[in-house]
Amino acid sequence: MADNTIDRIAKATPPGLAKRVRGLSDRAIAWLFVGPSILLLLAINIFPLIWTIRLSFTNFRVNRFNAPIEFIGLRNYERILSDPDVWKTMQATAHFLFWTIFLQVLIGFALAYLINKKFKGNDLWTTIIVLPMMLSPAVVGNFWTFLYQPQIGLFNYVVGFFSGIDPSSFSMIGSIHLAPWAIVIVDTWMWTPFVMLICLAGLRSIPDSIYEAAEIDRASKWRQFWTLTVPMVLPFLMLAVLFRGIENFKMFDLVVQLTGGGPGSITTLTSIDLKREAFEKWRTGYASAYAVILFVTVFGMASIYVKSLNKVKDR
Amino acid sequence: MRISKFLISTAVIAMSFVGTTSAVAQDLTLCWASWDPANALVEMSKDFEAKSGNTMHFEFVPWPNFADRMLNELNSGGHLCDLMIGDSQWIGGAAENGQYVKLNDFFDANNISMDDFLPATVVGYAEWPKNTPNYWALPAFADVVGWTYRKDWFGRPELQKKFKAKYGYPLDAPANLEQLKDIAEFFQGREIDGKKVYGAAIYTERGSEGITMGVTNALYNYGFKYQNPKKPYDLEGYVNSPGAVKGLEYYKALYDAGTPPGSSDWYMSEDIDAYKSGQVAMQMNFAFIWPGVNVDPNVGGDRTGYFANPPGPAGQFAQLGGQGISVVANSPHKDAALEYIKWFAQPEIQARWTEMGGASAMRSVVEAPDFPSKKPYNKAFLKSMSIVKDFWAEPSYASLLLAMQARVHNYVIAGQGTAREALDGIVKDWTEIFEDEGKL
Numbered sequence: 001m002a003d004n005t006i007d008r009i010a011k012a013t014p015p016g017l018a019k020r021v022r023g024l025s026d027r028a029i030a031w032l033f034v035g036p037s038i039l040l041l042l043a044i045n046i047f048p049l050i051w052t053i054r055l056s057f058t059n060f061r062v063n064r065f066n067a068p069i070e071f072i073g074l075r076n077y078e079r080i081l082s083d084p085d086v087w088k089t090m091q092a093t094a095h096f097l098f099w100t101i102f103l104q105v106l107i108g109f110a111l112a113y114l115i116n117k118k119f120k121g122n123d124l125w126t127t128i129i130v131l132p133m134m135l136s137p138a139v140v141g142n143f144w145t146f147l148y149q150p151q152i153g154l155f156n157y158v159v160g161f162f163s164g165i166d167p168s169s170f171s172m173i174g175s176i177h178l179a180p181w182a183i184v185i186v187d188t189w190m191w192t193p194f195v196m197l198i199c200l201a202g203l204r205s206i207p208d209s210i211y212e213a214a215e216i217d218r219a220s221k222w223r224q225f226w227t228l229t230v231p232m233v234l235p236f237l238m239l240a241v242l243f244r245g246i247e248n249f250k251m252f253d254l255v256v257q258l259t260g261g262g263p264g265s266i267t268t269l270t271s272i273d274l275k276r277e278a279f280e281k282w283r284t285g286y287a288s289a290y291a292v293i294l295f296v297t298v299f300g301m302a303s304i305y306v307k308s309l310n311k312v313k314d315r
Numbered sequence: 316m317r318i319s320k321f322l323i324s325t326a327v328i329a330m331s332f333v334g335t336t337s338a339v340a341q342d343l344t345l346c347w348a349s350w351d352p353a354n355a356l357v358e359m360s361k362d363f364e365a366k367s368g369n370t371m372h373f374e375f376v377p378w379p380n381f382a383d384r385m386l387n388e389l390n391s392g393g394h395l396c397d398l399m400i401g402d403s404q405w406i407g408g409a410a411e412n413g414q415y416v417k418l419n420d421f422f423d424a425n426n427i428s429m430d431d432f433l434p435a436t437v438v439g440y441a442e443w444p445k446n447t448p449n450y451w452a453l454p455a456f457a458d459v460v461g462w463t464y465r466k467d468w469f470g471r472p473e474l475q476k477k478f479k480a481k482y483g484y485p486l487d488a489p490a491n492l493e494q495l496k497d498i499a500e501f502f503q504g505r506e507i508d509g510k511k512v513y514g515a516a517i518y519t520e521r522g523s524e525g526i527t528m529g530v531t532n533a534l535y536n537y538g539f540k541y542q543n544p545k546k547p548y549d550l551e552g553y554v555n556s557p558g559a560v561k562g563l564e565y566y567k568a569l570y571d572a573g574t575p576p577g578s579s580d581w582y583m584s585e586d587i588d589a590y591k592s593g594q595v596a597m598q599m600n601f602a603f604i605w606p607g608v609n610v611d612p613n614v615g616g617d618r619t620g621y622f623a624n625p626p627g628p629a630g631q632f633a634q635l636g637g638q639g640i641s642v643v644a645n646s647p648h649k650d651a652a653l654e655y656i657k658w659f660a661q662p663e664i665q666a667r668w669t670e671m672g673g674a675s676a677m678r679s680v681v682e683a684p685d686f687p688s689k690k691p692y693n694k695a696f697l698k699s700m701s702i703v704k705d706f707w708a709e710p711s712y713a714s715l716l717l718a719m720q721a722r723v724h725n726y727v728i729a730g731q732g733t734a735r736e737a738l739d740g741i742v743k744d745w746t747e748i749f750e751d752e753g754k755l
Contacts, residue, residue, distance in 0.1 A: 063390040063412060082370075085721075150576035151511075151594075168449030168511075174579030195713065263728030264578055267723050281714040282390065289717045 049295075056289035063282040076289035086290075088265060089260045089273045095180055096187070096255075096269060097248050101241055103188045108195025109237065113229075114205045115196070126200075130193040137190070141257025148172040148258075175260050175268045183255050183267055187248065195240045202236030203229070231315075240308045242302065249298050270294055339367040341651040346385055346396035347638075349375035352456060352603060355672035363658045369651050377543075378583065379523060386713075389414040397646035398655055399423070400455050400638045402441045408710035408747070409641065410443040414450040416642040421653050422450060427660045434458060435703045436676035440639030445708065450641025453656050456677035458534055459699040460518075461636040462495075463590060463608055464488060464597045466620040468507060477501075488622040492536055494563060495597070495625055502596035512705025514573030515597040516589040517566075520582035521724045524716055527706065528582075529599060530566045530723050531634045535704050537562030548749045555738035558629050563734035567727045579728045590614060601636040602699060605692040606672055621695035623702060635703040637674070710717025713746050718744035 024032070054074055060069045080086050115126055132140070147155045148169040160167035172182040206229065214224050252271040255261070261268035274294065278287035345360070347353050351376045354613045360371045375396060377452060380619035382402060388395050389409060401409065409415040410578060418441075421547045422429070429437045429450060436454035443451055461735065468474060469486050478486035482497050489495040499514025507511070518529025531539070538558020543549035553559075570578075575594055578585070590598035591611050609615050640659065644653040665677040674696075687694045719741055726737035749755040 001677075062407065063386070065392075066412065090592050145580075148577070149421045153577075168576045171579060174577055174728065176731065255523060261519065261523030261579055262728060264725030264731055266729060270722075276717055279387065280717055281711075282386075283714070 008240070012130040015289065019260070021262060037180060041123050047181045052288045052291055055285050056292050057191045058285040060285040060288075061282050062284045072285070077293070079286065080290055080293060085265065086270075086273065089211050089268050092265075092267060093249065093251075093269045093271075095258045096183060096267075099181075099184045100187045100248050103184065104192045104195045104244060105237060105241060107188065108192045109199045109233070110238065111192065112199035112203055113195040115200060129196060132190045135190070137254040138257050138277060140186060140190050141254045144182075145173065145258055148182060150174075154283065160202070176261055176263055179259055179263055179267050183258055186281045187251070187254060191244060191247075195237075195244065198243075199233055202233035203237075235309065235313045238305075238312060242285065242305055246302060249294075323554075335675045340370065340372050341648045341649055342372060342395045342654060343651050344395060345400070345655075346370040346376075346388070347375045347400040348381045349377045349604070351617065351672050355648045355668070359664070359667060359671055359673075360655075361736055362664070363655055366658065367651070367654055369654070370516040371655075377399050382523065382713075392645055394645055394647065395647050396643045397652040398640060399643050401452075402638055403635060404706055404708050404716070405439070406451055407712060410449070410451045411710045413539075413644055416653075417705070418453065418642070418653075418656070420452045421449070421656070425657050425660075427453070427657070430678045431678055433500045433552035433678060433681065433700055435635065435700060436637065436639075439635045439703065439705045439708075440637060440676070443724065444706065452641040453660055453745050454637075455640035455659070456637045457674045457676035457700060458601050458603050458638075459635030459696070459703050460528065460636065461602050461605075461699045462488075462597055462599055462622050462624065463605065464498075464620050464622065465614070465618065467618040468502070468596055469620070488489045488620055489625045491625045492533060492627045496565070496569050496573060498595060499569060503573050512593065513589075513595050515599065515720075516567065516578060516581060516586040516595045517569060517574055518582055518586070519570065519574075519578055520580050520585075521720060521728070522580075523582070524706075524720065525580075526724050526727065527719045528636070528705040528715055529632050530563065531704070531706065532599070532624045532632070533566040533627065534559055534562040535570070535632035536624070536632075537565060539630035541622070541707060548754050550742045550745055551722060554742050554745070555735065559735045561739055562627065563723070563726065567730075567734065570727055573592055602692070602696050603636070603674060605696070607692070609691060619691075619693040622645060622730060623695050623698040625626055631702050632704045633699050635670065635705040638675070663753040670693060707753055709752070711752050714748045715745055718748065 008144050018166060054201060055072055057073060058069050059072050061067065111129060115122060115129070131140075144155075147153045148171070150156050150171050150278060152197065153167070155172065156167035156170065159165060170178065172178045174194050183281060210232075211230055220228070250271045251269055255267055255269055259267045261272045270290075271294075277290055281287075332475070337367040352520065353373070357371075357373055363369070364371055368730075382405075382665075384397070385399065385401060387393075389399070389401075389405075390412075399415070406415075410417075421427075429441065429448075432454045436457050437450075438445055438618060440454045441450045441452045443449055468627075469488075475486045478498075478501055481501065484494070486498065486501070489498055495515070501514070502512055503514040504511060518525045520526055524686070538556050539562055540553040540559075543553055571647050575589060578589070581589070582605070583591070586600045587607070588597045590600075590608070591614055593613060605621060608619055611619075624631065631715055639655060642649055642656065646652055659668075662679050667682050669675040669680050675700070678710060680686065681697060681700070687697060706712065709715065722737045722740045726729050726734055732740075
């Protein structure tokens with residue numbers, strides 16, 4: 001049947017075209033297929049990257065077409081790395097990254113472990129839990145500003161109800177002590193389901209026979225959890241950490257909507273700072289250097305992380 | 316032969332007709348912020364369409380994204396907008412970067428005189444460099460920061476009695492900034508009609524320009540100056556003068572003692588909401604909201620009074636808002652866009668503009684004898700427009716603004732450092748920016 005089809009296609013191919021295709025090597029045909037993708041990649045990824053690196057050594061401002069562009073060497077890099085305000089945004093980003101990932105992994109894994117047990121309404125609960133990650137970050141940011149409202153917000157009311165504190169006596173997004181936690185809570189609420197889904201995939205990939213063998217060997221539940229479940233889910237968990245880490249390193253919309261980077265600059269993450277430099281102050285050369293520094297940081301950290309992930313998978 | 320001649324001449328006539336039509340009737344796009352006055356302009360522009368044959372299109376962007384979106388458009392050399400009603404602070408950059416068309420020759424040719432407009436709006440919206448007769452816009456929408464207050468609450472005898480007993484003077488629209496703070500403190504947390512209310516809704520927003528537009532109303536009146544009047548870009552001792560320090564401390568004290576909890580990131584819309592929902596006794600906001608307040612079912616009519624930003628120890632000033640209308644240099648329809656400005660500059664159109672919810676800056680409109688009595692807020696508006704000061708309109712205004720936003724928010728809202736440190740920080744940041752610009 002297959003032979004007939006191939007024969008029919010061969011007969012239907014115009015002689016000229018058939019001759020040309022017959023003349024191509026396998027390698028040439030492979031390039032023919034891969035070529036457009038590579039060109040596209042070069043155009044939309046590699047070229048802008050090279051261009052950004054080039055601009056990072058200049059004083060170029062995109063809103064000053066008439067101004068001469070001067071090569072200023074490493075001055076932009078020096079200014080960024082010696083600016084205490086930039087380091088503060090790095091600290092804010094590190095705080096946000098660490099706590100969101102820590103909480104999401106902890107809660108996400110716990111939820112996945114529970115959902116993995118067979119119980120009535122399992123599917124319904126899974127759907128309800130994953131709802132937050134289906135919402136737009138801008139919408140989430142907006143409605144959490146209402147939830148955090150000291151006078152009418154549900155969050156303050158609930159805290160007040162359980163602790164006895166006056167709900168209007170504290171402001172989650174107006175206090176320098178609480179605002180960094182306010183953004184961590186919202187991101188955790190939104191993205192824990194994502195980590196849960198990945199962990200769930202990991203848990204469901206573990207064959208029942210392994211647990212049955214452990215049962216026969218009289219391994220306790222606790223021991224099964226630490227010696228079977230955790231090691232076998234770990235590569236999935238590490239993948240989730242990688243995804244969330246990269247995503248949260250460039251977090252912008254949710255935080256801008258919630259706090260605008262305030263109070264003061266306490267929740268100004270690097271991506272917010274970068275956006276202000278590039279598209280509000282229009283310091284294109286400076287912002288390019290800033291972007292290169294962030295790119296190298298993320299790329300370096302992700303590369304190290306991926307290597308360790310591969311080691312865990314190989315074990 | 317005759318038939319072919321007839322056909323050719325018909326075709327020529329048809330072509331010339333099409334050509335003439337397309338030269339006269341053009342599609343013009345006007346870019347502005349998305350708010351009530353913009354809707355009034357859409358209505359009014361129907362008259363221009365009928366008279367000129369041009370078709371008007373509108374691109375309105377909500378205020379929080381307005382500057383981002385429109386400056387992107389100008390900086391990227393886009394062709395979306397033929398006419399731009401841009402913020403007053405953009406004028407320096409737009410003029411120096413060739414993004415707006417210079418209008419001097421056009422004004423001269425069409426007998427449009429800047430003397431016909433309120434002087435503050437000409438300086439604020441049209442001129443670059445400031446105080447020189449180089450015009451890049453026609454004053455389009457006069458606006459200024461002012462205050463609304465709950466006249467009905469202020470008039471309650473029991474509250475008047477308590478207030479007089481505590482502060483020693485009658486409860487009324489404040490005569491100075493210190494009194495404004497007293498009143499805000501007085502109402503803070505007070506129960507009125509079974510509901511907890513607060514003193515004042517003020518500008519505290521961090522992300523765009525909010526807290527700067529608010530704090531300057533205190534800074535100016537306590538002695539803050541942008542620069543040495545005799546030596547441009549000389550900041551030390553003017554931006555961080557002892558008076559300026561007191562002004563910044565005043566704004567923080569007002570925020571701490573007299574504003575609703577959670578108002579740490581409020582700007583125009585949050586202040587309106589707080590006032591209209593009966594949460595606050597006073598509201599700082601641009602005057603454009605006053606017509607809406609006046610007709611509001613909850614707080615409108617006699618329940619609200621209006622006053623200009625009260626004086627401080629160094630005088631009485633208020634932050635200028637508002638915009639001018641400019642022709643975008645990249646527009647392929649510059650002639651039609653200029654025609655629109657010519658139409659808009661007519662005194663009868665300006666009068667209609669104010670009637671329909673706009674805010675004309677034309678003197679024949681706002682200095683008309685019956686203007687102050689036409690609306691309950693007109694007196695406060697006129698007073699406010701006579702005391703305006705504006706933020707920098709330099710090409711680097713955005714950098715200057717962001718630096719001030721960060722420093723002021725850090726002190727007033729986050730409570731970090733002192734007022735002196737915040738103002739010293741502004742001097743440092745602004746000096747660096749002007750050095751980068753080659754102005755120092």
